[in-house]
Amino acid sequence: MKTQMDVTRRRFIQASALTGVGFMVGCSTNAPQNAAATAEAACLETDKLIFNHFVKVCSDNTVTVVIKHLDKGQGVTTGLTAIVAEELGADWDQMRWEFAVADAKRYNNLLWGPAQGTGGSTAIANSWMQLRQAGASAKHMLIQAAANTWQVPAAEILLDQGKLLHPSGKTAAIGDMAIAASQLIPPQNPPLKDPKDFTLIGHKLPRIDSREKSTGKAQYTIDVKRPNMLNAAIVHPPRFGAKAVRIDDSQAKAMPGVSEVINTPRGVAIIADSYWTALQAKQRLNIQWDFSQAENRSSAQLHTEMNQLARKAGTSVKNRGDFNAALSSAAKTIELNFEFPYLAHATMEPMNCVVELTDSECHIWTGCQIPTADKWAIKAITGLPLEKIFIHTQFAGGSFGRRAVPDSDYVAEAVMIAKAMNNKQPVKLQWSREDDMKAGRYRPMAHHQLTASLDSEGNISGWRQRVVSQALLRGTPFEAMITGPIDVTMTEGATQLPYQIPHFAVEGTEVPVGVPVLWWRSVGHTFNGYVTEVFFDELAHAAKKDPVAWRMDLLKDHPRHQAVLKLAADKSGWGEPLPKGKARGVALHESFSTIVAQVAEITLNSDGSYKVDKVTCAVDCGIAITPDVVRAQMEGGIGFGLSAIIGEKVTLNNGEVVQSNFHDYTPLRIQQMPDIDVHIVPSAEAPTGVGEPGTPPIGPAVANALRVLTGKPITQLPIGPVVS
Incomplete structure (x- = not known):
């Protein structure tokens, strides 16, 4: 006998072959990270969540859009959510969002090839048709589920402002049809709305992240705290390409709260129980630098x-x-x-990253702009397979290109530090503004x-x-x-x-x-x-x-x-x-x-x-x-x-x-x-x-x-x- 999970897996494979949006059925296993937290938590409790790579419809009548791009202030959480809401026929008040996991197979930037990332002003452009199709497919499935339930032709059903409507007077919220819709195979080429019928796209919409940002609930990397987390500050060479040849860390280590001083390929890190302590300890390091291979021109x-x-x-x-x-x-x-x-990026939130590293996997929390590049950098440092590296994307307090680093500089530093600590505790590396101004990009x-x-x-x-x-x-x-x-x-x-x-x-x-x-x-x-x-x-x-x-x-x-x-x-x-x-x-x-x-x-x-x-x-x-x-x-x-x-x-x-x-x-x-x-x-x-x-x-x-x-x-x- 086939179990429900067997049916689900088969339909996921069929859907992936039929469409570019890859429908699947199941429930989310990731804890909520953002504005959708309350609704998503309720949805998880009911275990009745239907979703594809980009759209999740919960029985509590909320719709969550999976955002594959970093929001660093440019508003993609609103724009990408609006595309799905328009094609789905949802009401704006029922829309939620969450950052995608780091998975280039599902969430690659279509204009970049097999890489997941945000940059080159491509977020909306590369997602436009992809998300329209995702929203339209979900709409088709919900309408068909209602048609099957009511025993009426699907062509007679309208989905508008989050409600399924039939001329007979039958109505249902889309959440009521979520489970039934999950049993259906997505259409291969769902019909898309005529732009003249748009009611959300091109119209005034409140930004979906405004409330959490204006109330301080939005989580940035600087806000992330993990159990037993330590804090790290770093001293970079005063000239690019210089190397530390002698480190006197006796005064720094004598400070209460300082646990380690680590010489990494990129600089000297101080590990302490608070960021303030680590910053103070930086001033007590005596480092001799070799400038022979450094850039010494003015x-x-x-x-x-x-x-x-x-x-x-x-x-x-x-x-x-x-x-x-x-x-x-x-x-x-x-x-x-x-x-x-030369110009600095001078982001409001300087570079930072939280790492939780074990022998078997690595979790990082950061405002991740190019997950694919960061995962490869982490793999090179830890030796872990890509599937054991997990990136939890946070809001980023600005980037202007700074967080899209080919060598993943500050992320790599944080992972190097965690590895040198023998994976004992989570660690947050926080650059100061002076760090990024004097040793940035x-x-x-x-x-x-x-x-x-x-x-x-x-x-x-x-x-x-x-x-x-x-x-x-x-x-x-x-x-x-x-x-x-x-x-x-x-x-x-x-x-x-x-x-x-x-x-x-x-x-x-x-x-x-x-x-x-x-x-x-x-x-x-x-x-x-x-x-x-x-x-x-x-x-x-x-x-x-x-x-x-x-x-x-x-x-x-x-x-x-x-x-x-x-x-x-x-x-x-x-x-x-x-x-x-x-x-x-x-x-x-x-x-x-x-x-x-x-x-x-x-x-x-x-x-x-x-x-x-x-x-x-x-x-x-x-x-x-x-x-x-x-x-x-x-x-x-x-x-x-x-x-x-x-x-x-x-x-x-x-x-x-x-x-x-x-x-x-x-x-x-x-x-x-x-x-x-x-x-x-x-x-x-x-x-x-x-x-x-x-x-x-x-x-x-x-x-x-x-x-x-x-x-x-x-x-x-x-x-x-x-x-x-």
């Missing part, structure tokens, strides 16, 4: 070297037409050289040279950009992403320039530097969006053309770009007169398949100080799943980018990072934040990313406004609070 030396390289031909990345011929016949030639500093330093030729009528006949920087991907597990001669992250946003320019060339030069670099919000677009749009305005001034009108003329093959630019210009009052000392600047950039235009309105004072008064932003991101989240991400991206261009930089002095905290690495202050007006282009196209595309245009928009008032392009960042 920022000034690196800038000089990169500047010289930018004046030489690099490796050709894009070549259309004949730039040299255009240059030789030019009526006018313009050239600008740009200089960018940075946006690369870079130099760009742009040269253009104008013909006798003032048209751009040729354009060449030379990029000199460190390669983000070279020498990392992600190096396979480099498909051309140069790391693609150096030139993204430069090679795809949408303007009609007949002779066009992009060259790149990779520079090896011993400073660890990492993608930073919008990655290569953060450089290339700035230099191309500032340079374009410089050409507009030289040709005596209106910057918006000229862009519109050169975007004739890109109507979506034109529509975004026109919307931003119209809403900003472009062309309308401004009082003396005020000006507007414009910038347009596409990144991660999303087009953003911004107009910055500024005031320049007589002493050279300035204020960004207002930013008008237009965005085309396809269909806006949750418009409020889109607006919030544009606002956040603008603030983040504005912060970088006004006051942020990381400086090296003989290889050591000078800055240590927010007193000398100065992010944007609240009084510097401009008014922001965001407009979303209506669209029926598939959704694209919004986490990063708001950042690239703000820098050039502000610089171009200052150019109107000062007559000089801004080619060295940060600008500072005063225009020099």
